[in-house]
Amino acid sequence: MAARPTPSRLPDTGRHRVVVIGGGSAGITVAARLRRAGVTDITIVEPSDTHWYQPLWTLVGGGQASLRGTRRPEASVIPDGVRWVRRHAVAVDPDARTVTLFGGDQLSYEYLVMAPGIQLDWNGVPGLADAVGHGRVSSNYAPEYAPRTWELIKGMRSGTAVFTQPATPVKCGGAPQKIAYLAADYWRKQKVLDRIRVVLVLPTPALFGVPEWRRTLEQVVHRYGIEVRLQSEMTAVDGDRHEIVVTDHAGGTSETIRYDLLHAVPPQSAPDWVKASPLADPASPLGFVAADKHTLRHPVYGNVFALGDVANLPTSKTGAAVRKQAPVLVANLLDVMNGRSPSRGYDGYTSCPLVTARDRMALAEFDYDLKPRPSFPLINTFKERRDMWVFKRYALPSIYWHDMLTGRL
Numbered sequence: 282m283a284a285r286p287t288p289s290r291l292p293d294t295g296r297h298r299v300v301v302i303g304g305g306s307a308g309i310t311v312a313a314r315l316r317r318a319g320v321t322d323i324t325i326v327e328p329s330d331t332h333w334y335q336p337l338w339t340l341v342g343g344g345q346a347s348l349r350g351t352r353r354p355e356a357s358v359i360p361d362g363v364r365w366v367r368r369h370a371v372a373v374d375p376d377a378r379t380v381t382l383f384g385g386d387q388l389s390y391e392y393l394v395m396a397p398g399i400q401l402d403w404n405g406v407p408g409l410a411d412a413v414g415h416g417r418v419s420s421n422y423a424p425e426y427a428p429r430t431w432e433l434i435k436g437m438r439s440g441t442a443v444f445t446q447p448a449t450p451v452k453c454g455g456a457p458q459k460i461a462y463l464a465a466d467y468w469r470k471q472k473v474l475d476r477i478r479v480v481l482v483l484p485t486p487a488l489f490g491v492p493e494w495r496r497t498l499e500q501v502v503h504r505y506g507i508e509v510r511l512q513s514e515m516t517a518v519d520g521d522r523h524e525i526v527v528t529d530h531a532g533g534t535s536e537t538i539r540y541d542l543l544h545a546v547p548p549q550s551a552p553d554w555v556k557a558s559p560l561a562d563p564a565s566p567l568g569f570v571a572a573d574k575h576t577l578r579h580p581v582y583g584n585v586f587a588l589g590d591v592a593n594l595p596t597s598k599t600g601a602a603v604r605k606q607a608p609v610l611v612a613n614l615l616d617v618m619n620g621r622s623p624s625r626g627y628d629g630y631t632s633c634p635l636v637t638a639r640d641r642m643a644l645a646e647f648d649y650d651l652k653p654r655p656s657f658p659l660i661n662t663f664k665e666r667r668d669m670w671v672f673k674r675y676a677l678p679s680i681y682w683h684d685m686l687t688g689r690l
């Protein structure tokens with residue numbers, strides 16, 4: 282059996298062929314594919330000793346999966362032959378081609394892949410950082426809180442449950458509403474739904490951007506009797522009084538809602554050190570990394586590529602998008618390493634498994650033009666289906682660990 286990689290704590294000097302910042306979905310997939318292509322001298326900078334499969338956190342919050350099943354040791358996903366520096370990156374100097382690590386050490390690179398993910402800005406809503414994880418407030422967006430969501434859902438028999446989504450881009454745009462549907466279906470089965478007021482606060486003008494799935498979701502909220510506040514946002518939380526302020530951006534009004542359960546999704550942005558770096562897209566107010574939307578190459582620094590949640594790409598930020606971005610990025614990086622122009626193009630493919638009940642799901646898949654891009658063209662994935670729920674719960678995690686992270690898919 283091959284020895285497990287152990288983190289290399291002190292970086293050696295010298296220029297590394299490829300440095301990948303972030304050992305999450307995107308960083309590991311890219312590193313694995315580069316290794317399969319025969320690239321040597323790859324270094325991953327990743328501070329965490331745990332790798333998470335985040336898409337299952339929705340089902341953890343819905344009481345349908347265990348948190349334990351969503352994590353593996355980071356060491357077990359680092360590809361053989363890849364060096365792991367277990368530190369935070371804190372700055373990049375793309376002119377000097379260096380990455381500064383927490384503590385001050387530096388790594389030099391020939392080629393850089395930016396994949397440090399998205400930052401959860403709990404302080405972006407007054408009161409939220411203090412309230413989350415206490416009393417009646419939870420969030421599936423952090424593993425320490427997701428199990429609590431289920432505890433709150435399970436314990437509720439009457440009152441008001443509020444589910445919110447911020448106006449910033451978020452990872453998995455469907456996740457803020459999926460948990461509302463899982464909760465409502467549970468309460469329906471417990472025969473208490475008629476005693477619970479369910480409010481869904483969304484920043485968008487409609488439940489979903491693509492009409493084919495929007496129609497399905499409209500039927501779902503009608504079935505559960507969910508009150509939907511569109512173009513609205515939670516702008517303050519008072520955890521002691523169990524109240525939130527919801528601002529309606531279309532009407533310019535605000536209202537206070539008292540809750541007995543609050544599932545809050547925090548505002549999100551690029552990590553602060555990325556925002557402050559020359560790699561941030563000047564056109565992105567939230568500091569996401571500039572990348573050509575087809576080649577994934579930085580428009581100014583040709584030896585830098587970006588993918589995943591940190592990249593400023595006009596598509597929904599998901600692991601499914603990463604799955605399609607990684608092969609394109611690796612092919613284009615190999616082109617550039619070999620003195621050629623990038624030859625592959627990413628079309629914006631992303632996917633959102635829209636869990637609408639405890640045993641039903643519609644699979645939204647679309648591209649930059651919001652054109653449906655079904656992986657299963659012979660079945661109707663616009664509507665709620667049991668087979669798609671089984672696919673999300675059991676097949677997708679296995680595909681992730683065994684095929685995507687190993688660079689086979």
Ligand code: FAD
Nearest residue numbers: 303305306307335336370397398453589590598599600601
């Ligand atoms: P991540 O996987 O988050 O990895 C980023 C990595 O960078 C982390 O390992 C982190 O430790 C590391 N890092 C952070 N800071 C630094 C630093 N300073 N230096 C070095 N490394 C750093 N996607 C789907 O496709 N389908 C779904 O159903 C789905 N549901 C979701 C539900 C929830 C509740 C959540 C939270 C996410 C969901 N997603 C889903 C989104 C998906 O998990 C992300 O889009 C995906 O993980 C993005 O990959 P990434 O590598 O860009 O970021």
